[in-house]
Amino acid sequence: MDTVRERLWAAAPTAALVVAVLVGGLVASQLMARLVAWLVRRLGLETAAEKLGLTTVLYAAGLRAGVAHLAGRVTLFGGALITLLVAADVAGIQGVAAGLGGLVAYLPRLIIAALVFTLGVVNGGVIGGRAGKRAS
Numbered sequence: 001m002d003t004v005r006e007r008l009w010a011a012a013p014t015a016a017l018v019v020a021v022l023v024g025g026l027v028a029s030q031l032m033a034r035l036v037a038w039l040v041r042r043l044g045l046e047t048a049a050e051k052l053g054l055t056t057v058l059y060a061a062g063l064r065a066g067v068a069h070l071a072g073r074v075t076l077f078g079g080a081l082i083t084l085l086v087a088a089d090v091a092g093i094q095g096v097a098a099g100l101g102g103l104v105a106y107l108p109r110l111i112i113a114a115l116v117f118t119l120g121v122v123n124g125g126v127i128g129g130r131a132g133k134r135a136s
Helices: 002-042 045-052 054-060 067-091 094-135
Strands: none
Touching: 002 045, 002 067, 045 054, 045 067, 054 067, 054 094, 067 094
């Protein structure tokens, strides 16, 4: 019984640090998500996306929220993923930390691919609209 108690007592600082990292990271991620959504609205990117037809593409994909909300959610997801990575590293769970590290490293490629795809769909719609007008 003393061995279990000693192990728990020895692991307490690490567990407290993991909890602090999780709480701090998730709070920071939420704040960053709100800041990004506010910046997207403030800079007029949501209005520009509507003019380009991006919101139509988002609605067709089943995303009913605006571009600002989407940017905030992506920021929240990325921040939460990085927080989990740091917490797993602090906890000494190397396998989970390595897996999350690979996922975090892949995120920029995924975001760029989604942007390229979306811009392709928007440009296709614009070109198709112009070609339809010329044909009539």
